[in-house]
Amino acid sequence: MSIKIICQNKKVYYEYFIEETFEAGIVLQGTEVKSLREGRASLGDAFAIIRNDEAYLLNLHISPYTRGDIFTQPDPTRRRKLLMHKKEIEKLVAKVKEKGFTLVVTKLYFKRGRAKVELALGKGKKHYDKRETIKKRTVVRELSREFKGTKIKA
Numbered sequence: 001m002s003i004k005i006i007c008q009n010k011k012v013y014y015e016y017f018i019e020e021t022f023e024a025g026i027v028l029q030g031t032e033v034k035s036l037r038e039g040r041a042s043l044g045d046a047f048a049i050i051r052n053d054e055a056y057l058l059n060l061h062i063s064p065y066t067r068g069d070i071f072t073q074p075d076p077t078r079r080r081k082l083l084m085h086k087k088e089i090e091k092l093v094a095k096v097k098e099k100g101f102t103l104v105v106t107k108l109y110f111k112r113g114r115a116k117v118e119l120a121l122g123k124g125k126k127h128y129d130k131r132e133t134i135k136k137r138t139v140v141r142e143l144s145r146e147f148k149g150t151k152i153k154a
Contacts, residue, residue, distance in 0.1 A: 004110040006036055009043040012104050014133060016122030019101065022092070025083035026057065026115050029074045031065035036115055038065075041108055048082060048103035048119055050093050055082035057117065060105065082117065095121055 012018070028036075035041070040063040048057050057080045064073040084092075095101050100123065107118040125133070 002112070006039055006108045006110065006115075007041050007043055008107050009046070009105060012106050012120060012122060014125075014130065016102065016104060016120070016124055017129075018106075019095075019121045019123065021106065021121075022084070022088060022119045023111075024055065024088075024117050024119055026117055027081040027083065028062075028115060030072060031068040032062050032074060033115060034068070035062050035065040036108070036110070040065075043105050043108060046105040048105065050089060050096070050103075053086070053089060053093075055084050055089055055092070055103075056080065057082055057105065060108070060117075082119075092119075092121070099123070 042061040042063075044059060044061060046057060046060040048055055050056075059077060060080060061076050063076060064070070092103065096103065101121045102124065103119050104122045105117055106120045109116055109118070
């Protein structure tokens with residue numbers, strides 16, 4: 001199974017506690033797939049919402065295809081429908097309503113030739129949680145520098 005990552009949002013792991021991830025397909029129009037194959041997408045502040053038992057992706061920017069017809073290009077930041085099973089959507093609705101989670105996008109990729117998006121149930125971190133994350137990252141970095149070239153036994 002070949003996976004080609006188009007773009008990732010690494011900032012999500014700094015901003016949110018990630019509880020669970022889901023995979024969903026995306027409904028695309030016109031030359032959006034060609035543009036994605038060129039890697040011309042930006043997750044930025046992308047997130048998902050659920051309306052009328054359907055999941056939608058907002059703020060995903062897919063740049064217009066350069067060699068396509070400029071008059072038939074869809075809006076780069078339009079709302080895109082996500083393809084998920086009904087049981088998954090019901091589970092997401094329950095979590096988002098009950099515990100105050102947010103649906104954020106972590107990855108956009110091709111899997112078996114189809115565009116997929118990885119959604120994560122995230123709970124926002126407080127300021128002190130973010131500082132803790134930075135401390136852990138620096139400790140790991142310093143340890144890896146210190147033990148570089150030596151074998152560490154567990």
